[in-house]
Amino acid sequence: MNFDQAFDRLINHEGGYSDDPKDPGNWTGGKCGAGVLKGTKYGIAANTYGHLDIKNLTLEQAKAIYREDFWDIAGQAHPAVKFQLFDAAVNHGHANAIRILQRAVKVADDGAWGKVSQAALDAMDYQDVLLRFLGHRLKFWASLQKFDTYGRGWTNRGAENLLLAAEDN
Incomplete structure (x- = not known):
């Protein structure tokens, strides 16, 4: 991609x-x-x-x-993961997108991409990263105070991204 x-x-x-x-x-x-x-x-x-x-x-x-x-807010990633991170960065900001990816690869979520985060990403199957990333992203949206107002749109975006992830798989 x-x-x-x-x-x-x-x-x-x-x-x-x-x-x-x-x-x-x-x-x-x-x-x-x-x-x-x-x-x-x-x-x-x-x-x-x-x-x-x-x-x-x-x-x-x-x-x-x-x-x-x-576009390039983190290190090297599978194109399917890179797209999801790109979409999240636009929607949530750089630091939140990186925190979500860090949760997905099971490292401290400090919002700063570095060697530890990259090594954890490299060690995981990209399909597992995709599923975990999208799961954590849904949880992020649900935690936001404005979810009652904008949650339907965010959930639709998440569903579309799940479908895109399946295509990229």
């Missing part, structure tokens, strides 16, 4: 422009009512990219951000 293939998959999970005031990611301050309500488009959110004109962001601009900021 290369970046273009992963992006084509991932962008199906990300919607167009949204300025839901109940979503903290839509605010430049990262909390509802904090900063400016700039919204989210193609998964690029105001809380992280407050300097951008989110409403007028193009798909090509979003793709460039994904390549630079989200």
Whole structure:
């Protein structure tokens, strides 16, 4: 799987422009009512990219951000695992995505990818990593305070990623 293939998959999970005031990611301050309500488009959110004109962001601009900021956040991994990590990094942020992968490979989940994490990943069958990663990701979503509001969408994303993992298997 290369970046273009992963992006084509991932962008199906990300919607167009949204300025839901109940979503903290839509605010430049990262909390509802904090900063400016700039919204989210193609998964690029105001809380992280407050300097951008989110409403007028193009798909090509979003793709460039994904390549630079989200594609290679950990060491070497099977392409199926790499896609899942990429999707999680966009959805949850780098550190949370790495923590989820670290839980999947049974090492301390400090959010920093290093030699110990990579060795644990290399020692496991990628299919086991995929299942464990997706399981831990579902648990992560369920632990979030906004699950009652956004959980249906997150669960659908998780289900689609399970189906993609089966294709990649």
